[in-house]
Amino acid sequence: MGIIFGNHIKSVEEDPQENCRRLDSTPCYNEFPSTSVNNESRNGPEAAQSQRSAKKKAVADDGPVRRKKRTLGPSAMFEAKYQQQEGLGEGGFGFVFAGYRKADDLDVVIKHIPKDQQILYHEDDTGKQIPMEVAVMMKLAAESERHSAHIDLLDWYDLDQELILVLERPMPAVDLLEYIIDKGGRLKEKEAKIIMRQLLDAAIDLQQKHIFHRHIKVENLLIQTGKDGIRVRVIDFGVSCFTKEGEAYDTFYGTHIPPEWYSREEYEAGPSTVYQVGAVLVDMLQNPSFRADMFYLFKRTKWWLSENCKDFLNACLHKDPDQRLTLEQLRNHLWMR
Structure with missing residues (x-):
């Protein structure tokens, strides 16, 4: 998909079938639902009061109770780190948006690639499978000097229904x-x-x-x-x-x-x-x-x-x-x- 950085939006050719090995998607991240249960809403007020008293006693006897840190899924991680803005274009391979990184206001391009596009995956020597586009750009990042011609991949997220790539956006x-x-x-x-x-x-x-x-x-x-x-x-x-x-x-x-x-x-x-x-x-x-x-x-x-x-x-x-x-x-x- 051609990324459009001006006001001129263009279409992209449809992706023909690739005559090479395709691998099923294997997400790199897993989103776990919370396993906590709200017992106070299921039990009567007396039972809830008894449980609150027991918790207070445990704190008094054994010190503060540490809560388990909640693990963010890839979608929440993306939304916490980047702000997506207006669309820049779309085509046979997905959708492209402008955006910025919240930590430092860095301009970025955000590329959404639906999984139903039959994304090509690369399998490395260890058997790990990652999207081919990601594998190629990671190789470029590892083997290239600063100021190379290719656009840099900043982040990527493997969701259930789509891939999200966050890319460098040169300006102007x-x-x-x-x-x-x-x-x-x-x-x-x-x-x-x-x-x-x-x-x-x-x-x-x-x-x-x-x-x-x-x-x-x-x-x-x-x-x-x-x-x-x-x-x-x-x-x-x-x-x-x-x-x-x-x-x-x-x-x-x-x-x-x-x-x-x-x-x-x-x-x-x-x-x-x-x-x-x-x-x-x-x-x-x-x-x-x-x-x-x-x-x-x-x-x-x-x-x-x-x-x-x-x-x-x-x-x-x-x-x-x-x-x-x-x-x-x-x-x-x-x-x-």
Whole structure:
């Protein structure tokens, strides 16, 4: 689901079925009902008075009686820590809200994911099962340096009917689609190149950590603005997964479908990520309406672009995945200099 940080609310594609192992949900927290019984309401007034006297005597004889500390369930823990505010968007994977952390007023994004969405779970070496999106973001947090491109996961809660993820919310920021629209529907090559450099760095970092985002598009990239210029942030790891070199997938998630999924009925992480990066560049250089079947029309009409930019696009969007450049080769392309 693309998280929306401005006033422009967008829909998200429906989640197709994933052809991989799915595990039943196993909540990480349990909510226990109170086991105390109100005997005073069940017995007569004389019995209640007798019980109160016995309690007082116990305190006098043995000192103060300590009450058992009540354990909060995950829903109560979430509500105690965060304040949820207005909705920011919704789609096939759930609902996204603005919010803040009560302890320090930190702006956050709160993502609700219904359990009926057939959430993917990851099983680690110890047999512990956690949502795949959580597992991926925890790996990123453990292996990344400060100021990395991905959005940080701050908290997560596993409830009976839904997952709640609490995510970092960069401010001020808008998604790349809204940024392009605000710029008049098209970016100049110079600005598109700045964004592309950062996107390639982020994609290479994910690849080195064996993480496959699977859904790179303009709605899933934030443009954070500040005194030091723009900063690209990668969001929405809802259909991401761990991957191995050479591993192929035969069920597609996302928006920009690589041609090999039609011709070979499978796709790999590296070449399909390169294809999606190219689709993002097309959206930056023209009104964001890229579809796989429109690329050939775009190839015939991109006369206004530099020769290096054309070559870069051709290297990303080649029909044959074996003929596309790798992410590292794209980062060293002449257009990137």
